[in-house]
Amino acid sequence: MVKETYLHDKHVALGAKMIDFGGWHMPVQYSSIIEEHKTVRENVGLFDVSHMGEVFVSGKDAEAFLNKIVPQDITKLDYEKAVYCQLPKEDGGLIDDLIIYKLGIEKYLVICNASRVDEDINWISRNQRGFDVFVDNQSHNYSLLAIQGPKAIDVVRKMGYDIEDQKSFTIKPATIEGIKLLASRTGYTGEDGFELLVENKYAEFLWDKVLEKGAEFGIKPIGLGARDTLRLEAALHLYGNDLDEETTSIEAGLSWSIPKDKVADYNGKEVIMNQVANGGNKKLIGLVMLDRNIARHGYDVYFNGEKTGVITSGCVSPTTGKNIALAYVKNDKEICTGATVQVMIREKLHDAEVVKRPFVQKRNKV
Amino acid sequence: MSFTENILCTKSHEFVLKGEPAIVGLTDYAIEQLGDIVFLELPEVGDEFAKGDTFANIESVKAASEIYMPVSGKIVEVNTALIDAPEALNEDCYENGWLVKIEATNEADYEDLMTYADYKEELE
The missing domain is CATH 2.40.30.110 (Aminomethyltransferase beta-barrel domains)
Structure with a gap:
């Protein structure tokens, strides 16, 4: 059965062309992909990315566990910081790519690709033995709204959010328009922007508020079509296209994201370090x-x-x-x-x- | 009189306007479904195609599609202006946005085509 986000009716009401994307009925475009693309590059756009997965990892061994399953060094991730990660198998092939956020002591949020949530959870449970961790897949309880573009900052300010000390790749609990949410300064467009993680019941209210407060900055809803052209211009990988189980992080040109001095062992370390030295296939x-x-x-x-x-x-x-x-x-x-x-x-x-x-650029x- | 009143359409969303020469193009529904048109490859004058043959290729931002001959015929004129500005198809795919003009060779080829009204109904 095709899944719908809590914003599905909003998209239909806005006249979006809907498509099946990785098992979700999602808006591919509202007006024109080219127009929507330019809106994000020049002003600001609003995306429903609620199809993405949200997995909370907590417990005494949360840090050590995550450190075991990604090549990135989770021991160096500070509170409220985010890091782009991959989830390699022993042979270096990728189960998924992720963003991991540190929400508190022994508490992390993992955001993963919609199409890979089940595989990720499966992989995580297979690796979990011996670690004192609690893995909580909350994907069905949260909606994710992305506000992206050079004027994204003006929109969140207008909504009463004080972003003074929020740098790129950080996440903070915030209250915006009276709603408690997690505000992360990340995105998938090559522009500055924010991603707001809210409980499903607030998604429609927040969607309307963003469009209302963003109107003076030229905000428009943006579909998956423009999301794809935006990420491709920024040369950001799309799992399923540019990343898969037969491709390693090094082959994918993601060497920059991998610390060469990480002491702890992790899945695929031998293959990855060998490819760092000698290149991939x-x-x-x-x-x-x-x-x-x-x-x-x-x-x-x-x-x-x-x-x-x-x-x-x-x-x-x-x-x-x-x-x-x-x-x-x-x-x-x-x-x-x-x-x-x-x-x-x-x-x-x-x-x-x-x-x-x-x-x-x-x-x-x- | 509107252009669509006399055209005949295929299930694959091409149209043909009978005449000498006959005019061939894509329906507004096809263009709407494709979205922003960014590339068009057309045949050359003199090329001959049978009904159902791929005679042109079109691409939008989203996807690449083939365009099929609604009736058999020989190309007598190509809308070359569209090759440099395929985005014009998003504005008008009929009066100025036809793709090729052909000398149709088989009258019977028209028989299974739909009127624009029937075509629209079929889409609903």
Whole structure:
């Protein structure tokens, strides 16, 4: 059965085009993906991302447990801070990617992909033996609203939230419009922004308030279509496209997120540390098409006349007008920034240039 | 008289306006479903296609789709202006947004096509 968020009726009332996304009936667009995309880059947009999973991990061994299942160093995560993590298997392949927040002593929040909640919980319980932890999947009780864009800060201020000391990648308990919630300064668009985690019963009220208070800043509801083009311009990975159980963090270009001096053992450490030194079997690259053709998920990539890999995400970039893509190719030194590869589109090869990621630079550093 | 009054439509959302030449394009419903159009690949004058053949490709931000010939025929004119500005299809897919003009070769090909009114009804 297709699931609906507590904001489903709002989307339908706003005239959204709805699609099935990972088992959820979600808005793909309200007006136009390009318009919505530009709204977020230039002003501010509101997203319903309530389909994402929220798992609370608490108990005496919460820190040690999380430290065992991610390559990131949870012992160095301060109170109210967030860290981008991956959930590797022993062979380094990824079960999911996550954001872990430290909410208090022995209390953490894990936000994971909607499509992977069951696999994550399954994986977590398999790893739980010997640890004194309580894993509480609260995904069905919480709604998540993302306010994203250069004017996101103006909207939350207008709603009475004092963000003075809230930096990027932090989370705080807050009271906004009389509602107790968790406010996190994170997002998935390459812009500054906030994600508000509330109990389901407050979701509709908060959604309306954000649109009302954000009106003077040009806020609009944004669908999953623009969420995808925004994250791709920022070269943020999408699980299922750019990450999967056959891909390691290093192959995915996520080496920057992995501490090389973490003392504790963790799942996949041997493979990951070996790949840090020697590289993986494949590598993620950014591409810009050199003609009008668009590289899409699943298209083959060629180098020097031979198949070298596959496109995992691709779209037209509404900000630059160029056709951009992420691809995995053989870990070949010659396939480097500035090199030309070919993408097989409708049985013809089309040139693409390897470029640095992200495709669009973040303008508002926080 | 509105353009759609005389067109015939396929289940795959192409239209053809009978005539010499006949005019072929995509329905407003197809364009609406695709969303922002960002790419269009059209055939060349002189190319020949059978009914049901893929003769063009269209892409929106979301997805890539093939466009099929509603009737067999030979391409006699291509709306080349659309290749450089495919987004114009989001404004008008009929008077200025037709894709190709063809010399239809088989009158019987029209028989299983729907009038625009029937097509709209089918969509509901």
